[in-house]
Amino acid sequence: MRAALSALGISIGIATMIVVTGIPASSQKAVLAELTALGTNMLKAQPQPNQDPPVLLPPDAAAMARRIGPVTRASAIANTHTTVQRTDRSDPNASAGISVLAAQNNLLASINGSVASGRFLSASTARFPTVVLGHQAAAWLGFGTIRPGGTAPQVYIDNRWFTVIGILDPMPLTSDLEQSVLVGWDAARTYLGFDGHPTVVYVKARENAIEDVRSVLPATVYPQLPGLVSISRPSDALAAKRVTESAFSDLFLGLAGVALLVGGIGVANTMIISVLERRREIGLRRALGANRAQIRSQFLVEAVILSSLGGLAGALLGTLATLGYAAYQGWPPVIPLTSVTGGIGGAFLVGIAAGVYPSIRASRLTPTEALATT
Numbered sequence: 001m002r003a004a005l006s007a008l009g010i011s012i013g014i015a016t017m018i019v020v021t022g023i024p025a026s027s028q029k030a031v032l033a034e035l036t037a038l039g040t041n042m043l044k045a046q047p048q049p050n051q052d053p054p055v056l057l058p059p060d061a062a063a064m065a066r067r068i069g070p071v072t073r074a075s076a077i078a079n080t081h082t083t084v085q086r087t088d089r090s091d092p093n094a095s096a097g098i099s100v101l102a103a104q105n106n107l108l109a110s111i112n113g114s115v116a117s118g119r120f121l122s123a124s125t126a127r128f129p130t131v132v133l134g135h136q137a138a139a140w141l142g143f144g145t146i147r148p149g150g151t152a153p154q155v156y157i158d159n160r161w162f163t164v165i166g167i168l169d170p171m172p173l174t175s176d177l178e179q180s181v182l183v184g185w186d187a188a189r190t191y192l193g194f195d196g197h198p199t200v201v202y203v204k205a206r207e208n209a210i211e212d213v214r215s216v217l218p219a220t221v222y223p224q225l226p227g228l229v230s231i232s233r234p235s236d237a238l239a240a241k242r243v244t245e246s247a248f249s250d251l252f253l254g255l256a257g258v259a260l261l262v263g264g265i266g267v268a269n270t271m272i273i274s275v276l277e278r279r280r281e282i283g284l285r286r287a288l289g290a291n292r293a294q295i296r297s298q299f300l301v302e303a304v305i306l307s308s309l310g311g312l313a314g315a316l317l318g319t320l321a322t323l324g325y326a327a328y329q330g331w332p333p334v335i336p337l338t339s340v341t342g343g344i345g346g347a348f349l350v351g352i353a354a355g356v357y358p359s360i361r362a363s364r365l366t367p368t369e370a371l372a373t374t
Contacts, residue, residue, distance in 0.1 A: 010310030010350070011317060014343040018318025018335070019325075025334040026326040033332070041072075042111060042174075043214055044232040045201040045221050055228045059196040061221040062104065068220060070209035075110035076198035077177075078102040080188050084181045085156040086141055098137045099180045100157055101199075102188035110202045111174050118146030118166030125165060126184025129191055131155060132166040134178040143167060155181065158192055174202075268354035271303050275362045283367050292363035299362050303355025304348060311347025315340050 045065070047055035057076075058064065065074040082100045085091075105121050108114065119125075120132055133143060133155075143153055146167060153164045162183065171177055188194035201221055205213040214233070218226035275282070282295060319335055326333040 007306050007310040007313060010307050010347055011312075011314035014311045014314025014347055015318035015321065016314075017343050017346075018315060018339045019321050021336050021339040022318065022322030022334060023325055025336055026322065026331040027329075029334050030329075030331040041204055041207045041210055043203045043205065043210065043217060045203065045217050046199060046230055047222075048228050048230050051228060055222065055225075056197040057199075057201065057221055057229075059198070061198050061201050064220050065201055065203050065217065068203075068205070068213055068216060070206045070213050071203055072206065073106065073110040073204040074201060075104045075107040076201045077104070077107065077180075077182070078188070078194060078197060078199045080183065080192045080194050082158045082192050084137075084141070088156045088159075088161075090156070097179060098140060099176075100192070101177075101180045101182055102185050102192070102194050103132075103182040104185050107182070107202070108168075110204050111171065111177070112204075113171050113174070113177070114169045116145070116167050116169045118164070120166050120168075121182065121184045127186045127190070128184070129160060129162045129187055130165045130184065131157070131162045132168060132182045133164055134168050134180045134182070135170045136175075136178040137181055138167045140179075157181070157183070160191055265354075268357070270306070271299065271355055271358035272361070274302075275299065275358045278362075279365060282362050282365050283369070286365070286367040295363040295365075296359040299359035300352065300355040303358065304351035307347045307351025307354065308344070311344040314347070315343050318343070 045057075045061075047057060062074045062076040065071055078101060080100045080102055084098050084100050103121060105123060105126055108120050115132075116135065118132070121130070133141065138144070141155060143164060146152065146164065154161045155164060156162075168178070183192065185194075189196060203213065203217060214231050217231050218229040222229045285295065285298075319340065322335055323333050
């Protein structure tokens with residue numbers, strides 16, 4: 001019973017260490033996934049406003065941006081300077097602030113967008129008079145969802161009917177697109193007189209190189225006069241994400257240290273009590289010929305075995321508890337490997353440290369002194 005309780009003490013300490021690192025790590029991963037979904041690694045390049053003559057980005061500006069090493073995706077939109085109406089009988093001047101934008105087919109992947117219903121523009125639809133509505137634009141125009149197999153709704157743009165094939169989800173970091181109607185790049189050229197020059201280039205890059213990409217992006221998309229191109233600053237969500245990572249790392253270290261300290265104190269206390277309770281056993285072994293080194297080894301090995309068994313049990317218990325709680329919360333489970341291996345290794349080292357003093361104390365007992373204890 002004493003051995004079981006000793007192992008239980010250290011296992012609780014190690015399990016606590018894994019739980020207090022694994023559960024926050026799972027929570028952190030869920031938070032970081034939500035922040036990443038907002039588009040923390042996205043930049044927006046567009047001409048400086050109020051230029052005379054207006055700055056026209058090259059038609060292949062998005063392709064030029066993709067040549068930057070850390071850039072993973074790039075796409076573009078362009079203002080067609082047309083208005084959208086609910087029907088051909090609507091007031092042409094009552095556009096409700098909805099912009100009609102030409103959009104490249106890979107736009108959603110570049111802005112972390114998603115489709116609420118229907119589908120986005122593709123190679124098979126971008127050449128025809130089809131549109132995708134931003135979340136807010138769809139509400140203003142009175143459209144809710146696109147039902148598969150049903151009659152597709154239509155909108156009236158520049159004296160021509162366009163079929164609505166999709167409605168986008170809300171996009172907090174690109175709210176301007178929520179209030180827009182997106183037309184295929186080729187369809188805008190064919191039906192709306194679009195000249196092919198993008199208005200805005202969206203770039204997605206690796207987060208650790210976002211500032212470097214921002215510094216070279218103007219000269220990449222407009223080499224003639226880079227100073228006439230405005231680049232958005234990295235999202236505040238990226239700064240929040242980095243602060244979150246740092247805060248959680250500090251928390252992990254602090255809690256893990258406290259858990260190991262508590263476990264070590266428990267083992268040391270157990271072994272000291274064991275020496276006091278087993279003085280007669282120590283005296284009998286000394287009387288039968290055991291030397292001090294053998295006594296020290298006995299108690300030191302016991303402390304290490306108890307700590308190691310407790311560490312293994314605690315690692316298993318902490319892993320199961322973390323997996324269960326993460327599944328209950330709907331988080332992606334994260335079991336820090338360093339916590340598991342460090343916990344087991346730490347238990348071994350704690351066993352050595354905790355067993356040193358009790359083993360030395362036990363070895364210093366003389367046979368007569370130990371056997372005289374009642």
